[in-house]
Amino acid sequence: MSKTINFGIIGAGYMGKAYSIALNTVASVFPLSANPVLGILADEIPDVVEAKAKAYGFQRRTTNWRDLINDPAVDVVAVCTPTFLHEEMAKAAVAAGKHVICEKPLSLNARNASAMADAAEKAGVKTMVGYCYAKNPAAQLAKEMITAGEIGDIIHFRGTHNEDFLMDPEAPVSWRLKEALASKAGALSDLASHIINMAHYLCGPIADVVADSQIIHKSRPDGKGGRAAVENDDQTNLIVHFASGALGSIEASRVAAGRKMGLTYEVVGTRGTLYFDQEAMAELQVYKGSDPAARCGFQRILIGPAHPDYGSFCLGTGHGIGYNDMITIEMRDMIEGVAGNRAVWPSFRDAVHTALVVDAALRSQAERRWVGIGELETELK
Amino acid sequence: MSKTINFGIIGAGYMGKAYSIALNTVASVFPLSANPVLGILADEIPDVVEAKAKAYGFQRRTTNWRDLINDPAVDVVAVCTPTFLHEEMAKAAVAAGKHVICEKPLSLNARNASAMADAAEKAGVKTMVGYCYAKNPAAQLAKEMITAGEIGDIIHFRGTHNEDFLMDPEAPVSWRLKEALASKAGALSDLASHIINMAHYLCGPIADVVADSQIIHKSRPDGKGGRAAVENDDQTNLIVHFASGALGSIEASRVAAGRKMGLTYEVVGTRGTLYFDQEAMAELQVYKGSDPAARCGFQRILIGPAHPDYGSFCLGTGHGIGYNDMITIEMRDMIEGVAGNRAVWPSFRDAVHTALVVDAALRSQAERRWVGIGELETELK
Amino acid sequence: MSKTINFGIIGAGYMGKAYSIALNTVASVFPLSANPVLGILADEIPDVVEAKAKAYGFQRRTTNWRDLINDPAVDVVAVCTPTFLHEEMAKAAVAAGKHVICEKPLSLNARNASAMADAAEKAGVKTMVGYCYAKNPAAQLAKEMITAGEIGDIIHFRGTHNEDFLMDPEAPVSWRLKEALASKAGALSDLASHIINMAHYLCGPIADVVADSQIIHKSRPDGKGGRAAVENDDQTNLIVHFASGALGSIEASRVAAGRKMGLTYEVVGTRGTLYFDQEAMAELQVYKGSDPAARCGFQRILIGPAHPDYGSFCLGTGHGIGYNDMITIEMRDMIEGVAGNRAVWPSFRDAVHTALVVDAALRSQAERRWVGIGELETELK
Amino acid sequence: MSKTINFGIIGAGYMGKAYSIALNTVASVFPLSANPVLGILADEIPDVVEAKAKAYGFQRRTTNWRDLINDPAVDVVAVCTPTFLHEEMAKAAVAAGKHVICEKPLSLNARNASAMADAAEKAGVKTMVGYCYAKNPAAQLAKEMITAGEIGDIIHFRGTHNEDFLMDPEAPVSWRLKEALASKAGALSDLASHIINMAHYLCGPIADVVADSQIIHKSRPDGKGGRAAVENDDQTNLIVHFASGALGSIEASRVAAGRKMGLTYEVVGTRGTLYFDQEAMAELQVYKGSDPAARCGFQRILIGPAHPDYGSFCLGTGHGIGYNDMITIEMRDMIEGVAGNRAVWPSFRDAVHTALVVDAALRSQAERRWVGIGELETELK
Structure with missing residues (x-):
């Protein structure tokens, strides 16, 4: 269990909080193959991201989500933003070789969702959609x-x-x-x-x-x-x-x-x-x-x-x-x-059906x- | 309350029993403008109609439903038979000037239901469908x-x-x-x-x-x-x-x-x-x-x-x-x-919509x- | 089923009504060894007893409960009055050789209840208490x-x-x-x-x-x-x-x-x-x-x-x-x-325990x- | 929020786990005046305490609960052991100037509970009993x-x-x-x-x-x-x-x-x-x-x-x-x-009433x- 997985979360709102609670909890609840690390939190509002990063225990914070995606320490990117932003963020993340958890619904329509699944599969990364x-x-x-x-x-x-x-x-x-x-x-x-x-x-x-x-x-x-x-x-x-x-x-x-x-x-x-x-x-x-x-x-x-x-x-x-236990x-x-x-x-592919x-x-x-x-x-x- | 209303029920099965219970009960439950009389029960199986007429307190019984409809004492005919029989029985009853309660569904299709409503309205009788x-x-x-x-x-x-x-x-x-x-x-x-x-x-x-x-x-x-x-x-x-x-x-x-x-x-x-x-x-x-x-x-x-x-x-x-209270x-x-x-x-007309x-x-x-x-x-x- | 059992009910209130509904219903619901007859209703208020006797279908009515008990046609007396009256009425009824249904609680105390049970057993009549x-x-x-x-x-x-x-x-x-x-x-x-x-x-x-x-x-x-x-x-x-x-x-x-x-x-x-x-x-x-x-x-x-x-x-x-089905x-x-x-x-005896x-x-x-x-x-x- | 509170938990079983989950979660859930630190876990079974301390994220571990109580870093001792052990452990903890959370029931009887409350009040520490x-x-x-x-x-x-x-x-x-x-x-x-x-x-x-x-x-x-x-x-x-x-x-x-x-x-x-x-x-x-x-x-x-x-x-x-949210x-x-x-x-005093x-x-x-x-x-x- 010396292995760790570094998480970057984009969006410090409702779901960003839920994911953070869960990541702080999961290692005490379940036996894990690797321990999660709360690496970096991104939110465009400086006050919010500062306060939340501290409260949730993130190591770093940013107001620019692209910094998070480009952060070499990050293994998994969690996309907790409004729907219209999912595609761009998730595609950028998989392009950077990150695994991605994206909130539901995956995208604005099936065409975009399908493109996201294609991109992830091409990149060979793991994906999940938050149908908790x-x-x-x-x-x-x-x-x-x-x-x-x-x-x-x-x-x-x-x-x-x-x-x-x-x-x-x-x-x-x-x-x-x-x-x-x-x-x-x-x-x-x-x-x-x-x-x-x-x-x-x-x-x-x-x-x-x-x-x-x-x-x-x-x-x-x-x-x-x-x-x-x-x-x-x-x-x-x-x-x-x-x-x-x-x-x-x-x-x-x-x-x-x-x-x-x-x-x-x-x-x-x-x-x-x-x-x-x-x-x-x-x-x-x-x-x-x-x-x-x-x-x-x-x-x-x-x-x-x-x-x-x-x-x-x-x-x-x-x-x-x-509720938070399901997120865990x-x-x-x-x-x-x-x-x-x-x-x-x-996965993204599974969510294309929805x-x-x-x-x-x-x-x-x-x-x-x-x-x-x-x-x-x-x-x- | 010396007025009475004489009921004839066609069909001594499930709903015929429910109607009979209700008619025996209703005057003790509600103040009524007229008391019901259990006039005559019709069912084609002789043993059944005999036993049930006795149990339910009917004055008369018959194995021929047309006798019931032609019985001058009867004010209201209740049709408690399988659906395909409703139209013929109800039409005969309204033609004989009887008011009719018919079990649901009223008929095999809307066309027949509509014809039944037309006939009842022409005859100027009251109708009801058993959506209890x-x-x-x-x-x-x-x-x-x-x-x-x-x-x-x-x-x-x-x-x-x-x-x-x-x-x-x-x-x-x-x-x-x-x-x-x-x-x-x-x-x-x-x-x-x-x-x-x-x-x-x-x-x-x-x-x-x-x-x-x-x-x-x-x-x-x-x-x-x-x-x-x-x-x-x-x-x-x-x-x-x-x-x-x-x-x-x-x-x-x-x-x-x-x-x-x-x-x-x-x-x-x-x-x-x-x-x-x-x-x-x-x-x-x-x-x-x-x-x-x-x-x-x-x-x-x-x-x-x-x-x-x-x-x-x-x-x-x-x-x-x-359940029986609703029938009452x-x-x-x-x-x-x-x-x-x-x-x-x-009424039959209301039931045409259904x-x-x-x-x-x-x-x-x-x-x-x-x-x-x-x-x-x-x-x- | 030509046998009948003639009921006299004392008290035309809440429970008197419930018993009447049930007696009007029971023969249509259950196969019976004898059919009930609503013989006589007693209530001390003349208007009430007249209206209720008619509504419930009683053959006779009285404002004097002792008339009911002395009525030779009556087989079963139902006592549906306030508790303090139960003992006198029930004892009079069993003394007259009537079977008795008495509303609950049977009496003001166990001593009286026991005396009622003794009286009924001595008289050899059937008793029931209305724990419906x-x-x-x-x-x-x-x-x-x-x-x-x-x-x-x-x-x-x-x-x-x-x-x-x-x-x-x-x-x-x-x-x-x-x-x-x-x-x-x-x-x-x-x-x-x-x-x-x-x-x-x-x-x-x-x-x-x-x-x-x-x-x-x-x-x-x-x-x-x-x-x-x-x-x-x-x-x-x-x-x-x-x-x-x-x-x-x-x-x-x-x-x-x-x-x-x-x-x-x-x-x-x-x-x-x-x-x-x-x-x-x-x-x-x-x-x-x-x-x-x-x-x-x-x-x-x-x-x-x-x-x-x-x-x-x-x-x-x-x-x-x-509710009324339980009374039936x-x-x-x-x-x-x-x-x-x-x-x-x-029975009265069973109710002594309560x-x-x-x-x-x-x-x-x-x-x-x-x-x-x-x-x-x-x-x- | 640079203030921290260091917790030592005695007992790595059911409630020890629940407390650990909660301490890992609480800072992400609530705004806090101080952040909890999972300082030290005590359990007499070496394998258990090693595995659990790692899983729950404790900094240290011990098989001797007295080490935990004497650990100068510890601010709060949590007693999650069978009832008969509560009194000795809690008294030792308050004597060492630690605040104490103790699982319910507080003790084997009211006399012992009262003595525990006396000791805590004398020491001027905070106490809580786990009536979650x-x-x-x-x-x-x-x-x-x-x-x-x-x-x-x-x-x-x-x-x-x-x-x-x-x-x-x-x-x-x-x-x-x-x-x-x-x-x-x-x-x-x-x-x-x-x-x-x-x-x-x-x-x-x-x-x-x-x-x-x-x-x-x-x-x-x-x-x-x-x-x-x-x-x-x-x-x-x-x-x-x-x-x-x-x-x-x-x-x-x-x-x-x-x-x-x-x-x-x-x-x-x-x-x-x-x-x-x-x-x-x-x-x-x-x-x-x-x-x-x-x-x-x-x-x-x-x-x-x-x-x-x-x-x-x-x-x-x-x-x-x-359930775990209540512990949080x-x-x-x-x-x-x-x-x-x-x-x-x-508090211990409140629990004396129970x-x-x-x-x-x-x-x-x-x-x-x-x-x-x-x-x-x-x-x-």
Whole structure:
């Protein structure tokens, strides 16, 4: 364990903090092949980067992200910036031979995402995209049960990612609501991408899509006394077919009153069903079709040391796991991927699928028709 | 209250029993403008009709439903038979000047449903369709809150009606799985119709639809040692737009492992959200957007005497209301409609809308496109 | 089934209505050895008894309960009056050779309850006390699982019966709050008696008790512009030992803000646990200790036709059962007991045990010590 | 922030790991007056202490805890060892002028706990006892609401701490089951102490107690092929009076099948109720008595940045907080207490109250009577 992996993080905001907490924690939680070092933090606001670098324990700081990428000590670059910046930063990082963790969504569209994956593969570096909810031990348990055939063949998936941080029509506009900064897809890209990635993880790739989205509040305060247009959707609904033949629905909203972290999924198989709700993140509801009629019902499995990764945090079942713990698992995966030269999931390439589904949903909405993922894949070539 | 209303029920099975229980109960529960009389029960199996007529307290019985319809004492005919029989029976009843309660779905398709509504209106009789879940005091409370603007403007509806009575691939075929007896729509007609009616009740009419459905188990035991084809869908998904502009999704399944009475709805407004699950039928979950951030969250309102109709059953909040109580409310509505010459809801005409949505979903699936309800309405003329 | 059983009900209030609904319903729900007849209703308020007798379908009515008891047509007398009247009415009824259903609590104290049981046994009539929650199919399922050893040996019972109908300090005084009319025990007698009966049903007799109770609001409006003293407890707590050796706790309150029908029980065995909450009355939560660590958790069993009595109400699991349905089961038990000359549960004798536990709790509180049930039993002799 | 606080941890097991994770995390989460340094780890097993010190990032390690206490660099000693060792270690630490965090329960009995508090106060050092569940933002919110009078005057408290880690009768004996190592109190000391501390925190001191406890499995495998006696209780029940006059019940078990982290509390006030369950640790259920009858019910408040401490971990409500996050809050409290020379809660002195309640419960059980806390306090003098 004398090996170390040096991390540079671009962006000292929400996710930059989460990554820093996780990197400070991960070595005490998990046995690691190499210890992470908090090398350098980049943020364009001098006061912020100085204060945060100190608080998080970074060795160095910079207001110029290119310095971070060019820093020879850095092994892994973490891109925790608004979406429109991902492509340039990630490409520069892989060009400099760095491994990259990039926040979700990977890019503004599938074309850019695909180019990023190409660049990373050409450079031979490891990549990961921050779909953290799939790292939850409960999600890993769901995956394990599905893979083991415990619920039979998957026939239906229903996923949601509903929040209400924009339910107030007077909440100000931000980069997330602008096409140029966050894409033509709003909740569809920012939130649905999480549950599309989860669908992919649990049920395999999606084959075709029909969708519709809406902007509920057309304009919002621009923070300068005026109003600015909202340029992407507040809520969206998709029907999907998986390549496996299973049917599914996906829903996302940023104006869903009362839903704070409403990432939920119900996976129906021919022999059972799984249900999960991120607002009760340390449990999985399971229905086993083999139980007799008089003794059947959904079972609330509290996650514990008998399930993936939990026992490294705590030896007591049901004692609880939190948001930052999922990020810690992500960092473990990245470290082990880099140190062990193993595959990391979800890579940029894996995330292209999510981007394709988002793009297919946009096209479906524009053209009011079913859109095959294959159609978009062909266009990428 | 010396006035009485004489009921004839066709079909001594599941729903015939439920109606009989309710008619025996309703006068003790509600103040009524007229007392119901259990006049005559019809069922083609002699032993069954004899035993059941006695048990339920009918004055007369018959194995020939036409005798019931021609019985001059009968005021109201209840049609509790498989779907394909509804049209003939209901038309005969209205032709004989009887008021009619018909089980859902009203008919095999919107065209027939519309003809039934025309016939009833021409005859000047009252009609009702047995969408009993909308009679739940919790649903009435939801309607009341929406109408009063308590959750603002409706922007999203998600409804499901999932059960698992056919999850076993070796469960035998029945009339419900046959196109000629139950329509080309399976779960879409048998189950989704309930939640479509609820959507209509709570959010107004649906304007257009995209849908897909699947048969999971293509054949089943025919009960004679062989196999018979399953001719309509096991599961279905719709995206809908309401005439109001709200977006919605609807899902139904008869193979959804673990869901026993999974009629759920979540109605999102600009200022709050309602959530209901029929498996916890005596409560409504409410989120009020006006609560301060530190004191907000979904509130579990247990239904009680402060809400519609509950107090007639029981004076204690949360003491519980059951399936048959909803049927009792239905019977009260029918009796008061007939005795008071007031409108009854949902009438045959109201139910045509549900049938149109089902037909639009079938066409959407066949033609892989969005289908407007207006398109089908035009064709009916 | 030409046999009939003629019922006379004393008291046209809350429970009188519930019994009437149930008697009107029971023959359509259950196959019966004899059909009930609503013979005569007694209530001292002329207008009330007239209106209610008509609404409920009674053949006769009276303002003098002794007329009812002396009515030769009456087979079963139902006593639905305030507690202080039970003893006189029930004794008169059994003296007249009538079978008796009496509302809970059976009497003001164990001595009177015992005298009532003696009188009934001497008269050779059937008796039942209205502990309706024990008739819930979910409670029957709990009993069935315990008896079958599915949770091993019972080691702990925790029961509550919490409501909040008196949380408002300005709610007026009523007979329930007066020692002479309802006993020295308030919530302890009115509410805890339900959960004590349930404890007895599920875990066997209680052997000794320590308890404490409190009056929270010492006086209340007397309805005449003044204040009246509250003479019995608003909340109570007991620790009990069962004869089996199991430990338990019992709690009741009529001022428990937010609990509307908070009858809950958790029965812990050496191999599993059952949990029930009357506010979700159609389900039982079960933990099976034999499940493997990675697949264990409480299972929510929705009550259905695979469980006792439910299928007679409805063929669909989870479709729901309500308060009045439990009363219907009670009436079925009474009818079958009388018609079939079978034992009825809980009889007056069974209810003496509940009364003894209440009296022991009162004495424990007064003398600040553990009190054995045997001590009180000895004094009764 | 150039100030640092140097920690020495005795015990590299469960809690030693939790403390280490927290100390590695706390500076990234909270703004701090001083940064913690992981100075030295002590554990008597050489291999363990070497591996763990490396993994957790300690500068030094030792197999002799006295070296740690005598290390001049160490500012704070954390005692994470079995209960019987707490007194000697903590006294040695305070004698060396160190601040001390000690795991719960503080000592084998109230006399020893009191002596520890005396020693610490004499030495003028800061102390804290690891009742981590009271650090949960949800518990802090409960405290805040109670203090603000949001639920009126407290009239009832019901608390449980149920787990099932010893439900298997063949689970081997451990130090926790031995009187000399863990006290005559089993679940009463190990588990109930958590909920007694919580009761103290939320409702003030307890005045008197009646209790009973049981050993369910009298002997267990001794790990050497034989059997060893279990010397303290598996389950316990208390009724308590608070000094305020409120009534309460407390229950704990280590054999409660299915309860994994069943620390629950329900605090009833004259104007509302709070309910919490650690198995759903990031939410608080609240009933406000001021809501109108038709719009009342328990509200599920998901903990978020509007509540104490949560926002430092994550900006999204309902995104989740875990067990280790509570420990991080504990460490923040200790650091700020030491660095800022502010009071730390719960101190050794605060924890003497919990120890007195445990001792009173033991005496109540032995003598089958109510025992006043004052009686035991007098004996300590």
